[in-house]
Each structure stands twice: as C-alpha cells, then as structure tokens.
Amino acid sequence: MKIVRVETWRERVPLTRPYTIASGTTEDVELFFVRVVGEHEIGLGSGAPTELLTGETSDACAAALTEDRLARFGGLDANALGAATALATELLRATPAARAAVDMALYDLVTRALGVPLAEFLGRPRAPMPTSITVGIQSTESALAEVDEYLGRGFRSLKVKIGQSIDEDLERLRAIRERVGPAIPIRVDANEGYSLADATRLAESLDALALELVEQPLPAAAPEDLARLPARMRRVLALDESVHDEADAFAHARVPDSCAEYVVKLMKCGGVTPAMSIARIAEAGGRGLMWGCMDESVISIAAALHAAYASPATRHLDLDGSFDLARDPAEGGFRLVDGELHLLDRPGLGVRLRGE
Ligand SMILES: [Mg+2]
Incomplete structure (x- = not known):
C-alpha cells in the first residue's frame, strides 16, 4: 500500500x-x-x-x-x-x-x-496491568482529597510527585500511606529535585512507607552520584530524566546494579521504534521498564500501551496522561477497568478522531 x-x-x-x-x-x-x-x-x-x-x-x-x-x-x-x-x-x-x-x-x-492490534504485531501481548495515577506536589490536605477521588474512580496504584522539600514530602507520604492502607502500591517521582542527602533520608523511610519505586531522585547531570545512593534505593530505582534513548539505556545497563527500571516514554525516545529497542536493551541488561507519558492524546497513550504489552521487560505502567485533558481530539485506544488499562480489540492503535 x-x-x-x-x-x-x-x-x-x-x-x-x-x-x-x-x-x-x-x-x-x-x-x-x-x-x-x-x-x-x-x-x-x-x-x-x-x-x-x-x-x-x-x-x-x-x-x-x-x-x-x-x-x-x-x-x-x-x-x-x-x-x-x-x-x-x-x-x-x-x-x-x-x-x-x-x-x-x-x-x-x-x-x-x-x-491486527499493534501489540500483536510487535510481540505476544500480556494481560492487562494497572496504571498509576499521578498526585502532584501540593498540601497534605489537598493531596489526601485527590487520593480519595482517584481511589473512588477505581485507580489502584499511586504515583506521588515529590522533590521540592524532603520534610514536606515525608509528611505527605506518611499521611497518604496511612489513608490508603498497605495494599495500594505507592511510587514516588522527585523529577531530579533531591540532593544526595535528601535521597538518603528518603531511602531510610522506604520500608516504613512501603514505597514501590523511586523515580529519578537526583539530577541526570550528575550520573556519578547514582552510585552513591544507598543500595536499598537502587533496588527500587527507576531512571527517567537519565534515560532518553537507546544509548542511555545501554550506558546504564553496563553499570552493575545502577537501577531497577527505566522509564520509557515515546516523547523522549521518538516513538515505537526506539521504545522497542530500549525494551530489548532493558531485557538483555536485566532491567525492567515502566512505561510513562506526558500529558498526551489517547493516540500516543495507546501507542505506548501497545508497545508496553508487547515487551517482556515491562514491569509497570504509568500511562495516565490522557485522563486530565479537557478535550481530546481523539478517542478509543483502551479502556480503564478497575484501574487497569485494557486494549480494545481493534486493528492498529484502535483510535479514531472524534466525529470521523
Ligand atoms: Mg518521571
């Protein structure tokens, strides 16, 4: 054609x-x-x-x-x-x-x-997985209200943004853990906002807070500091700003125990083609993948979900980027069922423009 x-x-x-x-x-x-x-x-x-x-x-x-x-x-x-x-x-x-x-x-x-659905074209699709939903940096009181709302909408995994103040972050995380109980996974993302000292303090609370993953605590510009993070944190460390493309994934795979996962985003690496290359590097290097996103249309969220479900390295989904758009010119791609993302049984990405 x-x-x-x-x-x-x-x-x-x-x-x-x-x-x-x-x-x-x-x-x-x-x-x-x-x-x-x-x-x-x-x-x-x-x-x-x-x-x-x-x-x-x-x-x-x-x-x-x-x-x-x-x-x-x-x-x-x-x-x-x-x-x-x-x-x-x-x-x-x-x-x-x-x-x-x-x-x-x-x-x-x-x-x-x-x-055929893209996930079948790329690999052997896996069963639906839950996505986390993101809770931004805000007061503890308003964070708790947002958490209640998300659990009410069926989400079963939280990603809490941190990185402006370690003291306020720890207080907010303790309150959220207390509110949701032990069964809801909580991952955190500092977006490079911590110093090594801040990250070390968070590491001391990982067990008490039962945090599932710690995303990018330190600036990507100082990769040598990664090796100085406590080993306990590196076992749950996910690199986002440090890993844009295949070369970054390969570089971090060569350092023993550098991290547990890469955060792969189509908008960082350039699409399905490089994302699947990163997935193969992660698989060969013994790293997992968390599939993340920006604020995006269902078109590109669906593309990431198909790729995620086709890759054996996939461990986590953080594909909540279309839920907060006031209007999306496209529709379809997937359904949210009890906090899990289910692909539609449609060819391609399974999306269409509204009104077409
Ligand atoms: Mg991130």
Whole structure:
C-alpha cells in the first residue's frame, strides 16, 4: 500500500486539573497530530513536545514537521515499515515528539491494513496491568482529597510527585500511606529535585512507607552520584530524566546494579521504534521498564500501551496522561477497568478522531 500524503496540525488543550511537579506548574499543553493517508487506510499519530524534559519546544516540533519533509513519505510503500520509520528517524531525530507522532502513525497505518492490534504485531501481548495515577506536589490536605477521588474512580496504584522539600514530602507520604492502607502500591517521582542527602533520608523511610519505586531522585547531570545512593534505593530505582534513548539505556545497563527500571516514554525516545529497542536493551541488561507519558492524546497513550504489552521487560505502567485533558481530539485506544488499562480489540492503535 502506497502512502499518499502526510498531514499534520496542532491544538492547544487545557488540563482539567493543573498540577505541580518539582520543576513547575502546568495548566495546558500543545499537542501535535499526524495523519498518514494511505491508498486504503489512514494512520494516526500524536506528539506532546516537552521542553523541560527533552528541550523540544512546540515551535521546534512545528518547524520539524514541514511540508517538504512530510512530502518525502509520499509514494513510499507503507508495508516497507522499516524503511518508512528509518526516514522518520533521519528527518526528525532532533525533535523526538515530532518523530514519535510520525513513527506511530506509520505503525497504525500498517497494522490497520493488516487487521491486527499493534501489540500483536510487535510481540505476544500480556494481560492487562494497572496504571498509576499521578498526585502532584501540593498540601497534605489537598493531596489526601485527590487520593480519595482517584481511589473512588477505581485507580489502584499511586504515583506521588515529590522533590521540592524532603520534610514536606515525608509528611505527605506518611499521611497518604496511612489513608490508603498497605495494599495500594505507592511510587514516588522527585523529577531530579533531591540532593544526595535528601535521597538518603528518603531511602531510610522506604520500608516504613512501603514505597514501590523511586523515580529519578537526583539530577541526570550528575550520573556519578547514582552510585552513591544507598543500595536499598537502587533496588527500587527507576531512571527517567537519565534515560532518553537507546544509548542511555545501554550506558546504564553496563553499570552493575545502577537501577531497577527505566522509564520509557515515546516523547523522549521518538516513538515505537526506539521504545522497542530500549525494551530489548532493558531485557538483555536485566532491567525492567515502566512505561510513562506526558500529558498526551489517547493516540500516543495507546501507542505506548501497545508497545508496553508487547515487551517482556515491562514491569509497570504509568500511562495516565490522557485522563486530565479537557478535550481530546481523539478517542478509543483502551479502556480503564478497575484501574487497569485494557486494549480494545481493534486493528492498529484502535483510535479514531472524534466525529470521523
Ligand atoms: Mg518521571
């Protein structure tokens, strides 16, 4: 099947619940959309450039998705998927969200045409897993109200943002653990906000708080400090800002006991193609994967979920990025059932644009 053309557009989407993490507060997001039009099918993709994480601004993402570049996909055989995704890599390497949008749209197109869900195309899908839902940095009182609401909506795993003040973080975490009891997994994410001394204090409370994972306590810019974290913490350490791409995953896999998991995000690495490479590196290096996201359309959350369910290295899901969009131009992809993410039994990503 020949690719006829590639279309793109951008939309600013407000969040229903602005949130704060160690690096600042977010109220709305700019999302990019890609539609690859084939002779008999279309494929959809979406990108959420995140300057704080990757340096990719919305304008850089827009500037990368030029008509000239997208025109180079016209006439390609979509079934030669490796060649088409390699062209996306070549043209869009410096803008991972733009690359991810095109990359996943190519996968969507081909797997729709084949009539198989992307997870089946990529591997042998696993049973549905729970996703965590994120609780931002806020007062203990308002965090507890948010936790109550999430448990009421069926979520069964929490990711609590920390990293601005170790004292306030410990107080808030104690209160949340007390409120939810021992059965709800709690993972934390400091977004590089701690010093080694702060992280060491958190390490001393890991058992009392029964924390499942500690995500990126230290700045990625100081990788030598990772080795000085207490061994107890490294056993539950997940690296996010430290691991963007395949080269980072490989570098950390070479250091014994550097961490337990990598946080893989399509918007960091550039799509399904590099994410599956990171998954293979993690598997070979004895590391697990947590699949994370930014604030994203269901299109790209679904792409990450298909990839996650196809990978043997997958340990955790943190794919809550579409739940707080005030309006998503797309729908479908997955259903939330008792806090678990269930893929729909549809070809491709299983998504469509509203009204189409
Ligand atoms: Mg993170």
